[in-house]
Amino acid sequence: MKIEYFHASRFGNGEQIAIEFKRIMSERDITVNIHHMRDIRPKDIPPADLYVFSSPGCMGKPPMHVRRFLHGVNLPAGTRFALLNTQGAVSPGKDGQMPAAEEVAKLQRMTPIMTDILAEKGLSLIATETIDVFNIKGPLEEGWEQKVEAFADRLNWLLFYKSQR
Numbered sequence: 001m002k003i004e005y006f007h008a009s010r011f012g013n014g015e016q017i018a019i020e021f022k023r024i025m026s027e028r029d030i031t032v033n034i035h036h037m038r039d040i041r042p043k044d045i046p047p048a049d050l051y052v053f054s055s056p057g058c059m060g061k062p063p064m065h066v067r068r069f070l071h072g073v074n075l076p077a078g079t080r081f082a083l084l085n086t087q088g089a090v091s092p093g094k095d096g097q098m099p100a101a102e103e104v105a106k107l108q109r110m111t112p113i114m115t116d117i118l119a120e121k122g123l124s125l126i127a128t129e130t131i132d133v134f135n136i137k138g139p140l141e142e143g144w145e146q147k148v149e150a151f152a153d154r155l156n157w158l159l160f161y162k163s164q165r
């Protein structure tokens with residue numbers, strides 16, 4: 001079982017998540033190859049049982065280079081993918097109030113936008129998870145390792161046990 005993992009980490013948080021994901025999967029005998037999106041062309045993506053894409057947020061969307069990368073992906077219809085994104089942790093405004101849910105949603109459209117780009121190509125989304133990053137550059141939210149582990153377990157189950165039933 002092999003997973004190809006593509007991230008676009010700018011400050012290192014997304015990369016830290018990728019490394020932890022790889023470590024957890026290696027304990028389950030699953031190989032994970034990590035790539036930064038700037039280091040590989042989407043048409044050179046190697047074959048795999050699953051693709052994981054991971055993006056930070058930028059003005060409510062994945063950054064332009066991530067969207068360009070995803071638009072360039074050329075994989076067979078039905079290919080399975082998962083999204084493990086990072087986003088800015090929501091904090092109270094100057095008035096001490098948390099922003100309204102609709103305002104937050106406008107700034108965190110990374111997962112639906114990435115899903116739409118890949119679904120239009122016939123790719124099949126199997127799971128998503130999002131991890132908060134505080135203060136733009138970090139730290140990651142408390143308990144992020146457990147979140148990554150639960151996500152890895154979910155993927156493992158979907159890929160392996162479910163396909164044997």
Ligand SMILES: Cc1cc2nc3c(=O)[nH]c(=O)nc-3n(C[C@H](O)[C@H](O)[C@H](O)COP(=O)(O)O)c2cc1C
Nearest residue numbers: 009010011012013014056057058059060086087088
């Ligand atoms: C210019 C800029 C714009 C950002 N815009 C958003 C945003 O619209 N929504 C959001 O949730 N996070 C936003 N963030 C926070 C990023 O999601 C966060 O810095 C990133 O997830 C950190 O991950 P990294 O260390 O892997 O780069 C922004 C960060 C920067 C620097």
